[in-house]
Amino acid sequence: MSIMADAALDLRLRKAAAAWLAERALRQQELATKEELAQFTFEGRRVALLDPQRGIRKPAFLDAALSIRTTFTPPGHPPPYEDREGPDGLLRYKYRGNDPNHHENIALRRAYQHQLPLIWFVGIAPALYLPRYPVWLIADEPEQLQFAVALDEAQRLIQPGGVVDTDRRRYIERLTKLRLHQPVFRARVIQAYGTTCAICRLRHRSLLDAAHIIPDGQPAGDPIVPNGLALCKIHHAAFDQNIIGIRPDYRVEVRSDILIEIDGPMLRHGIQEMHGCQIALPRERSAHPHRQRLEARYEKFRAAA
Incomplete structure (x- = not known):
């Protein structure tokens, strides 16, 4: 089954997953464990939103990735993958391994090509995640083994890889802080102190x-x-x-x-x-x-x- 052949199914799944996560957040359950994310049900079938072993989740019945993950790294330890900001101020998400044609990277590339929204699960503690959604991949950079990520609609309008002036970069960084850094900081601190x-x-x-x-x-x-x-x-x-x-x-x-x-x-x-x-x-x-x-x-x- 290809995305283009059943785009409606793909869109329904992504909307249903986002609605489910939003409903959890309204119940003060903005964080989710791997076990909870494996229990999501879509049109009568269980569809895990997070791959328990891999950073990139693609359900078998879709061609494109549904979610990406950043694993939890304890304070003072280097992360296995570093998702850093580029010179344009946009965040980058690293490929799986060094092969641009690894099947997981291909799944992400298809999400990029069709501009499909993704869920980004950020590790807050071991096996505990804060979902950020929707996010979009807006550039494929195989030379650097990474994709450029937009965290909201405004960042989707930025031309990745280009030179940006100081005011524009500050604007991009402020959006990243509001959409990612501040929520992750809050979640990690509150979790560390046992709520x-x-x-x-x-x-x-x-x-x-x-x-x-x-x-x-x-x-x-x-x-x-x-x-x-x-x-x-x-x-x-x-x-x-x-x-x-x-x-x-x-x-x-x-x-x-x-x-x-x-x-x-x-x-x-x-x-x-x-x-x-x-x-x-x-x-x-x-x-x-x-x-x-x-x-x-x-x-x-x-x-x-």
Whole structure:
């Protein structure tokens, strides 16, 4: 069966998969395990959305790839494949191996040729993924063994491989940050902290944020787990506003003027009583907040106080 011979079936499958993932996200199930992704059912048949062994998923009854995957890499470890931005600011997805005519690369090439939307599963933890969809392949670059990826409709309008001016590149990078980097950073940080606020132990995912220790865009402000803290929205705002600081020894410090302020129960129980408490830490030591970053951020808190 070819895509051109049954384009309607192909389109129905992709729309159904996207709708299923969107419905999960509405139920606060934006992350999915390999087992859950294998349970997707389409028109009476089970169609796994993720290949358990390969990075590129092509159902047997289609000619083109349905999804791509980036495996989880623990903090401090090099990834097996690096999907980097090109000089035009667009992300690249690496081929499977070094053969452009490997059957998985051919499946991706067919998705590119017919401009079919793909699902990109980004590893958040072992066997746990954050779906990003739809994405499109907008250039095949066999010399570099990679495809150029557009994360939204606006990026599809960019001419891959061309020279872009500074403003256009910033625009492209901002879209990539909004569509990929920020959601992945949030998911990885919250997962590392066991879906728990590091300060108050609140466990409602929809009320949790990933707070940068060193702000995004500053030196050492990388979107990596050791530069993040899982905080509820109240404590995230308090941290950003220097109402709360976190010392390099992982102790919470509340600004002195806030400690003596009289207000309602939220201030008393939610902030003042946190003074001196130790934050919860991720189970994996490699995911612990970086002490030098904490120290630099704590100095800014002290200056503000």
